[in-house]
Amino acid sequence: MDEQFDFKKKYRNILIILMTGGILVSLAVILISKPGASRIWANVLLNNQYFIGLSLGAAFFLAVHRVAQSGWHTLLQRLPDAMTTFLPVAFILMLLIYFGIHNLYSWTDKNLSDKVIEGKRAWLNIPFFFARLVFYFAGWIALTSMIRKNSNTLMTSSDLKYHNRKILFSGLFLVFYGITVSASSWDWIMSLDAHWYSTLFGWYVLIGMFVTSLAFITLLIWFLKRLGYLKYIRPDHIHDMAILIFAFSIFWTYQWYAQYELIWYGHLPEETSYYITRLHHFKIIFFINLGINFSVPFFGLITINSKRQIGWVAIIAAIVLMGHWIDYWLMIMPATAGDKAGIGVLEVCMTLFYASLFIFIVLRSLSTGPLVIKNDPYIEESLNYES
Amino acid sequence: MRSLLLCAAIATPLVLSVHSIVSMDFASSIVPGWHTTIFPPYFVAGAIFSGFAMVQTLLIITRKAMGLEAYITESHVENMNKILIATGSIVALAYMTEMFMAWYSGVEYEHYAFMNRATGPYWWAYMIMIGCNVVSSQLLWIKKLRKSLVFTFFLSIVINIGMWFERFVIIVTSLHRDYLTSSWTMYKPTIVEFGLLIGTLGIFFTAFLLFIRIFPVISIFEVKSIMKTGDQHQYETESSHEK
Amino acid sequence: MLQAVRKLLDNKETITDVLSPFPVHGLDETLSIKRSRIPVGGFIFGALGAILAFGFQAWVFTVSYPLIIGGKPFFSIPTFIPITFEVTVLFAGLSMVTAFLIRSRLKPDISFKPLDERITDDRFVILVDTADKELTLNRVKSLLSGIHTLEIR
Numbered sequence: 001m002d003e004q005f006d007f008k009k010k011y012r013n014i015l016i017i018l019m020t021g022g023i024l025v026s027l028a029v030i031l032i033s034k035p036g037a038s039r040i041w042a043n044v045l046l047n048n049q050y051f052i053g054l055s056l057g058a059a060f061f062l063a064v065h066r067v068a069q070s071g072w073h074t075l076l077q078r079l080p081d082a083m084t085t086f087l088p089v090a091f092i093l094m095l096l097i098y099f100g101i102h103n104l105y106s107w108t109d110k111n112l113s114d115k116v117i118e119g120k121r122a123w124l125n126i127p128f129f130f131a132r133l134v135f136y137f138a139g140w141i142a143l144t145s146m147i148r149k150n151s152n153t154l155m156t157s158s159d160l161k162y163h164n165r166k167i168l169f170s171g172l173f174l175v176f177y178g179i180t181v182s183a184s185s186w187d188w189i190m191s192l193d194a195h196w197y198s199t200l201f202g203w204y205v206l207i208g209m210f211v212t213s214l215a216f217i218t219l220l221i222w223f224l225k226r227l228g229y230l231k232y233i234r235p236d237h238i239h240d241m242a243i244l245i246f247a248f249s250i251f252w253t254y255q256w257y258a259q260y261e262l263i264w265y266g267h268l269p270e271e272t273s274y275y276i277t278r279l280h281h282f283k284i285i286f287f288i289n290l291g292i293n294f295s296v297p298f299f300g301l302i303t304i305n306s307k308r309q310i311g312w313v314a315i316i317a318a319i320v321l322m323g324h325w326i327d328y329w330l331m332i333m334p335a336t337a338g339d340k341a342g343i344g345v346l347e348v349c350m351t352l353f354y355a356s357l358f359i360f361i362v363l364r365s366l367s368t369g370p371l372v373i374k375n376d377p378y379i380e381e382s383l384n385y386e387s
Numbered sequence: 388m389r390s391l392l393l394c395a396a397i398a399t400p401l402v403l404s405v406h407s408i409v410s411m412d413f414a415s416s417i418v419p420g421w422h423t424t425i426f427p428p429y430f431v432a433g434a435i436f437s438g439f440a441m442v443q444t445l446l447i448i449t450r451k452a453m454g455l456e457a458y459i460t461e462s463h464v465e466n467m468n469k470i471l472i473a474t475g476s477i478v479a480l481a482y483m484t485e486m487f488m489a490w491y492s493g494v495e496y497e498h499y500a501f502m503n504r505a506t507g508p509y510w511w512a513y514m515i516m517i518g519c520n521v522v523s524s525q526l527l528w529i530k531k532l533r534k535s536l537v538f539t540f541f542l543s544i545v546i547n548i549g550m551w552f553e554r555f556v557i558i559v560t561s562l563h564r565d566y567l568t569s570s571w572t573m574y575k576p577t578i579v580e581f582g583l584l585i586g587t588l589g590i591f592f593t594a595f596l597l598f599i600r601i602f603p604v605i606s607i608f609e610v611k612s613i614m615k616t617g618d619q620h621q622y623e624t625e626s627s628h629e630k
Numbered sequence: 631m632l633q634a635v636r637k638l639l640d641n642k643e644t645i646t647d648v649l650s651p652f653p654v655h656g657l658d659e660t661l662s663i664k665r666s667r668i669p670v671g672g673f674i675f676g677a678l679g680a681i682l683a684f685g686f687q688a689w690v691f692t693v694s695y696p697l698i699i700g701g702k703p704f705f706s707i708p709t710f711i712p713i714t715f716e717v718t719v720l721f722a723g724l725s726m727v728t729a730f731l732i733r734s735r736l737k738p739d740i741s742f743k744p745l746d747e748r749i750t751d752d753r754f755v756i757l758v759d760t761a762d763k764e765l766t767l768n769r770v771k772s773l774l775s776g777i778h779t780l781e782i783r
Contacts, residue, residue: 067469119493178480186491197492199425199484250400258407258427261708265415266422267701270494302673304665393669397723404719408712 003229007367015360022353029346035337041100042336043347047354048097049188050212050328052090053205054358057213058083059144060177060206063170071381072240075233077373079220081151082365083213084144086358091137101126104336107194117194124191132187136180143173155374163377181206189328192335196274198263204255211248211293212324214241215317220362222314229371235308236385242307245320249297256290277334282341289330292323325351391609406434413557420500420561423488429481436474436520437550439467443543445595447536449604458605461534468533471546475524478553482521496566504560508573512556519549668733672726679721683714 030040058080065073102108107117107124117124147169154162182202190201198204218241224230263271278286300316301307333341373379410430413421443464450459489501504513523545532538564571687710691697696704731737 067473116493120491123491175476178476179483182480182484186487195493197488199423199481199488200428201424202484203425203428254403254407255428257708257711258411259424261711262411262414262422262424262426264708265700265702266417268417268422270492393672393726394723397672397719397726400715400719401723404712404715408716411712 003371004369005224005229005363005366005371007363011363012360015356015363018356019353019360022349022351022356026346026349026353029344029349035344035346036340037100037103039333039337039340039342039346041097041103042332042341043350044093044100045097045104045188045336046325046328046332046347047350048090048094049332050325050351051086051354051358052094053209053328054213054216055084055086055090055144056140056177056181057209057211058217059140059147059173060210061213061217062147063173063177066167066170067174069167069378071378072237072385074376074378074382075230075372076217076221076237077151077376078366078369078371079217080213081148082362083216084148085365086361087137087141087144089357089361091141094133094137095130098130101129105191105194107191114194120194124194129187132183136184139176139180143169143176147173151373152369154376155370158375160377163375178206181209189331192332193274193277195270198259198271198274200255200259204252204259207248207252207255208324208327211245211252212321214245214248215320215324217241218245218317219314219321222310222317224371225310232372232383234385235310237382238310238313239304239307240385242301242313242316245313245317246297246301246307249293249320253290253294253298256293278330282330282334285326285330285343289323289326292319293327296320296323402434403431406430418561418565419494419496420489420504420557423485425481425484429478429485432474432477432481433550433553436471436478436524437547439471439474440543440546440550443467443471443539444547447540447543449599453599453604455605458610461536464536464539465533468527468539471542472524472527472533475520475527475546479521479525482517499564500561503564504556507560507564509556509560509563512552512559516549516552516556519545520553523549666733668726668729671729672722675725676718676722680714680718682721683717684710687713 029035061073062077062080062084097104105124106112107120108126122128147166150162150166150169154166182205185202185205189205190197218238221230221233221238221241225233260275263275266272296319297316300319301313306312329343329347407427407430410426414423414426416422446459446464446467450456486501489497504510523542526542527533532542559574563574688705691706692704702709
């Protein structure tokens with residue numbers, strides 16, 4: 001129970017090679033085939049959003065479980081905690097958007113004589129955009145680090161007040177997160193189609209974030225178990241993770257349908273423009289997106305036995321992770337890169353870079369402390385958990 | 388036990404789908420104030436919010452009236468209050484989202500619909516809605532109020548009134564002033580509408596009272612199965628399982 | 631009680647049934663009771679419901695009684711989904727309840743006399759198959775002598 005993850009040199013080197021390889025090949029592709037600035041910056045935005053989603057979704061997972069006083073997840077706490085350490089790096093990567101902001105967002109063009117965008121100027125202007133960005137990250141980083149700090153202090157002292165503070169900060173985080181994840185998705189993704197709007201968009205992105213985080217945590221569990229750690233994580237815990245992936249994939253599909261059906265049925269030009277672009281020019285990916293993110297978790301995890309085998313759940317989790325990447329791709333690419341959009345070497349390499357960076361930071365953070373939290377009042381319950 | 392789980396597994400999508408489809412009855416139209424994509428999860432969250440409030444009302448009376456204080460404890464009430472604050476916050480977030488998006492959309496009809504809600508002839512209904520749903524449920528952050536049965540009882544009634552006014556605001560303010568200004572009018576409820584309101588409340592309470600009259604109010608089967616799990620340590624002592 | 635069950639099983643006594651007022655954890659596995667197949671039936675009927683509902687709507691709106699509703703095409707999948715979903719849930723739910731009732735042999739108008747009323751309250755019962763009542767009784771008595779039991783008859 002006192003085990004610590006040993007971030008071996010072998011893994012460090014593999015990840016660093018993947019990172020540098022990803023960046024170098026991307027640069028090569030940019031120089032050789034000149035995909036256009038919008039596509040490059042769209043990739044940056046896409047990967048930023050995806051990996052911020054992983055971190056925030058992990059924090060959300062922890063916060064919700066702690067506020068609900070659930071016991072089963074206690075043994076797993078360190079993994080999502082480690083995922084939230086990516087946020088400061090994500091902040092710096094998001095700030096890079098400043099250099100590509102004119103290639104991404106059409107509303108940044110001051111000479112645009114567009115009545116609709118003029119009406120939104122109070123919200124969509126560059127200073128306020130960055131002020132909001134700083135505000136979101138300040139809150140996220142502050143709250144997640146307070147939660148992590150209390151978690152770590154709890155491991156060395158036995159004072160329950162740290163546990164209670166953890167729950168308090170988790171509650172505060174939930175409130176802040178609810179508001180800011182909606183607002184950040186409006187800022188960063190919805191405003192790409194500056195004329196379009198959808199009230200559900202913030203919640204749709206939220207659930208996408210949550211599902212990807214669940215899938216990533218599950219993959220992390222599989223990885224660590226393969227290396228021989230986490231022997232006390234039993235099929236019962238995997239069962240619960242699989243249930244969550246199953247349920248929230250269905251919820252994601254429900255939101256996808258709600259947004260699509262209402263816009264389709266209303267047939268208002270200001271709303272349908274979003275779906276017309278995606279249905280007419282990106283039809284195959286559009287339906288692959290829906291197919292993967294619904295059918296794979298639904299039919300793959302519907303039986304009880306399938307939910308208890310870590311190998312199978314890990315496969316489904318990996319597919320879900322790729323499926324939601326495609327979901328973000330569909331949200332971002334058609335609006336920015338338009339004709340030049342595609343899934344090619346550039347996309348793969350940039351995602352590889354981000355993924356290796358993310359995994360590197362997560363594993364490094366995991367190795368700085370024991371894999372299981374100590375002195376948490378719910379550990380016994382988690383150890384004996386039967387599902 | 389299995390069958391209970393299965394019934395729950397069937398009931399959950401039902402709960403979600405019922406209010407989602409009701410909301411899509413509204414949202415599929417193009418009436419300003421109705422045509423927003425957030426309606427399905429917003430209505431579901433609102434339904435859970437008002438549902439838990441109604442359960443609190445009934446729970447507090449029933450436990451007193453039938454002497455069930457030992458089974459339905461204060462911690463049950465407190466935990467349900469936590470769900471109330473969670474869903475109340477979700478509803479508040481949905482209000483803020485709708486308001487923001489009405490402005491952001493740049494559609495003048497949406498602008499007007501929301502200005503009319505807050506400042507038009509039905510502003511009093513809107514204020515009751517905000518006061519009863521948002522302000523009152525946020526009071527539950529205070530632990531002392533969460534644990535207090537008296538406060539919970541009055542709060543749950545207030546929340547139900549607030550949710551009724553939410554439906555009123557959504558329906559009446561969007562309908563009484565929509566696209567065609569010559570059709571603008573004020574809603575004048577007749578005795579039939581009042582009758583429907585009182586009648587449906589009556590049906591609900593009749594059904595509830597019949598239920599607690601005929602069936603056991605608490606499922607002892609389930610209560611006993613929960614009471615056991617406190618001292619099981621199967622992980623460590625699989626072989627020497629004591630009973 | 632699980633201990634008693636295990637001991638009896640180890641000595642190859644045939645246990646016909648175990649009665650308890652609430653579910654005992656681990657009992658299902660010890661008695662090798664197979665997992666119920668009711669959910670499978672639920673899934674199959676749910677799928678059947680989905681196909682029926684979708685097919686019916688498709689037929690009605692394209693062949694039997696096509697109406698132009700809101701300018702939408704006749705075969706419009708998004709509008710078929712709510713009804714399809716609801717019918718799926720309906721069929722799955724009803725089929726599982728009916729299967730459960732049939733498997734438990736619960737019909738209207740059956741009478742059931744409990745072995746002992748205390749079973750529904752706080753007593754547990756293990757029913758052992760007896761070909762020869764005397765022999766089995768003694769065997770069971772000696773086996774369970776170490777375990778606290780209230781009655782053996």
